[in-house]
Amino acid sequence: xxxxxxxxxxxxxxxxxxxxxxxxxxxxxxxxxxxxxxxxxxxxxxxxxxxxxxxxxxxxxxxxxxxxxxxxxxxxxxxxxxxxxxxxxxxxxxxxxxxxxxxxxxxxxxxx
Amino acid sequence: xxxxxxxxxxxxxxxxxxxxxxxxxxxxxxxxxxxxxxxxxxxxxxxxxxxxxxxxxxxxxxxxxxxxxxxxxxxxxxxxxxxxxxxxxxxxxxxxxxxxxxxxxxxxxxxx
Numbered sequence: 001x002x003x004x005x006x007x008x009x010x011x012x013x014x015x016x017x018x019x020x021x022x023x024x025x026x027x028x029x030x031x032x033x034x035x036x037x038x039x040x041x042x043x044x045x046x047x048x049x050x051x052x053x054x055x056x057x058x059x060x061x062x063x064x065x066x067x068x069x070x071x072x073x074x075x076x077x078x079x080x081x082x083x084x085x086x087x088x089x090x091x092x093x094x095x096x097x098x099x100x101x102x103x104x105x106x107x108x109x110x111x112x
Numbered sequence: 113x114x115x116x117x118x119x120x121x122x123x124x125x126x127x128x129x130x131x132x133x134x135x136x137x138x139x140x141x142x143x144x145x146x147x148x149x150x151x152x153x154x155x156x157x158x159x160x161x162x163x164x165x166x167x168x169x170x171x172x173x174x175x176x177x178x179x180x181x182x183x184x185x186x187x188x189x190x191x192x193x194x195x196x197x198x199x200x201x202x203x204x205x206x207x208x209x210x211x212x213x214x215x216x217x218x219x220x221x222x223x224x
Contacts, residue, residue: 035214040120040216041216042116042200042214042215042216042217043156043200043214044214045211045212048211058211059211090155090156099144099146099161099204099212100146100158100161101146101158101212102158103155103156103157104155105154105155106154106155
């Protein structure tokens with residue numbers, strides 16, 4: 001039982017490059033989330049998926065897209081990376097409305 | 113006013129003392145409250161959740177909720193150096209679907 005897994009752990013991109021961050025959970029959770037964490041800013045929600053087949057914007061969706069591939073997997077895509085997207089990205093999942101979230105280990109992304 | 117506010121710290125306590133971490137929130141109708149612990153370079157880990165006014169105890173941790181005053185606190189008894197981490201308060205407002213609002217966190221340092 002791995003919980004929430006994320007790949008890659010580290011990534012360096014040049015401005016304008018694209019990439020996809022992968023996330024998978026094996027807890028049979030319905031809801032999944034993508035956050036970014038910047039110093040002094042706390043966790044900010046980028047996108048979430050309440051259940052398989054649905055996705056919604058969070059507070060900072062600009063520059064990102066997501067895909068809920070199936071119940072287990074939720075990916076985050078940066079189409080044209082910008083230095084402002086340098087951050088630590090966390091994927092999380094929860095059973096549903098209860099709200100207790102379980103986080104993956106994170107991806108440290110640097111855009112130069 | 114931020115939706116969830118925490119003192120950034122650092123809060124420094126001696127080993128064996130009680131550490132008291134506080135959090136205030138702006139949406140009076142919020143129903144669910146969470147405390148996460150985040151070690152440096154790691155992902156947030158859920159340690160407590162509370163839904164009703166009053167105290168909830170789990171081992172050395174006690175969460176306290178006062179909805180009238182719109183604050184939630186976390187007490188850590190018999191603090192250990194291994195408790196040194198950033199503690200994130202999170203609040204699920206009544207509106208906003210699955211969105212959970214995170215505070216920026218309080219850094220706790222327990223001196224041996």
